[in-house]
Amino acid sequence: MLLEHCGHARYVWNLAVEQHRHWKPGRRSAPGFAEQCRQLTQARAENGWLRAGSIIVQQQALKDFAQAMANSFGGTHRRPTWRRRGQGEGFRIVAVKSGDVRRLTRRVGEVKIPKVGWVRFRWSRAVPEGVKSYRVTQDTAGRWHVAFAAIPEPIPAPAAGEVVGVDRGVAVSAALSTGELLHTPALRDPEKARLLRLLRRLARAERGSKRRGRVKVAVARLKARERDRRKDWVEKTSTDLARRFGVIAVEDLKIANMTRSARGSIDAPGRNVRQKAGLNRGILANGWGRLVARLEHKAPGRVVKINLAYTSQRCSACGIVDRQARESQAAFRCRSCGYAANADVNAARNIAHAAGHAVSARGGPPLGEPMNREPQRDLLLVR
Ligand SMILES: [Zn+2]
Known part of the structure; x- marks a missing residue:
């Protein structure tokens, strides 16, 4: 029924x-x-x-x-x-x-x-x-x-409402300006191996056969397990961030647009389709959109979306934009001041600084809470 x-x-x-x-x-x-x-x-x-x-x-x-x-x-x-x-x-x-x-x-x-x-x-x-x-x-x-259906009770901000910047990474699911690197859970290696075996069996199974139906359900169960873990991770991470920080700054990403633009259309095929498709998979798999949505539910009015250019190329210590500072996907080293950090953490720090600026430009920290912010830096806020 x-x-x-x-x-x-x-x-x-x-x-x-x-x-x-x-x-x-x-x-x-x-x-x-x-x-x-x-x-x-x-x-x-x-x-x-x-x-x-x-x-x-x-x-x-x-x-x-x-x-x-x-x-x-x-x-x-x-x-x-x-x-x-x-x-x-x-x-x-x-x-x-x-x-x-x-x-x-x-x-x-x-x-x-x-x-x-x-x-x-x-x-x-x-x-x-x-x-x-x-x-x-x-x-x-x-x-x-x-x-x-229920609207969750907002989580109260901590007394010392610090600003945290959160950057979405592909290798690392989220990097915080505090230096923490957060990884979304994935399938464990034996589970991945099993999934591969099942997919191979699925490819061989005859269409419409009972065997194929059984394999399909087994594949769906494994994928559901992965999805459940990621959902759980998003819930725990969003609650944790809402409890620990006064203002949570995230990069303003239009996920739907990014995923759609890679494919392009017949008239205008997307550029770098392959690389973008890989990146998109990463973004979606990391559940970034869900994380931001849950943060906005749990910390209403405390999530700042930052539209910032060069977050990954700008040094969060001296503010200089240096295209070659990105030594690799993971490492950032400023050639001007020597600051070195994980590239995603550097980006997260830039996002946190920009949020500090955006908040002070509006007239002081929100919610009347003191903010522990680093000294002013000249950062580009692009609207
Ligand atoms: Zn520097």
């Missing part, structure tokens, strides 16, 4: 996507939520299989689509797109009353799902009081999850 709910939600969502795809400016407006609900009622009257599903699930898919369109017009999200079977399957429930989620024991809870009834779940983290909205999903490894 959960799978059927997913199928219905996907079907309704895709219909909505199609309606809006064929709409062109100047024509009659594309149907809004109310009109789509009327159409849904009609479709349910005509199709027994759709009628057999839950109207709550189907209407919520329309509501989610309307929200996705609003987000896309607002410029914060991309346009909603077609959903494929087996990819990010899920549906959302907004309960009328909050009693539809309850705790049974310390580690087990249950949630009410239309046409299914009570479904148990592992109480693996705090569920906010009186929560009504939840999304049920199935990942590629075949595991079911339930997620409750």
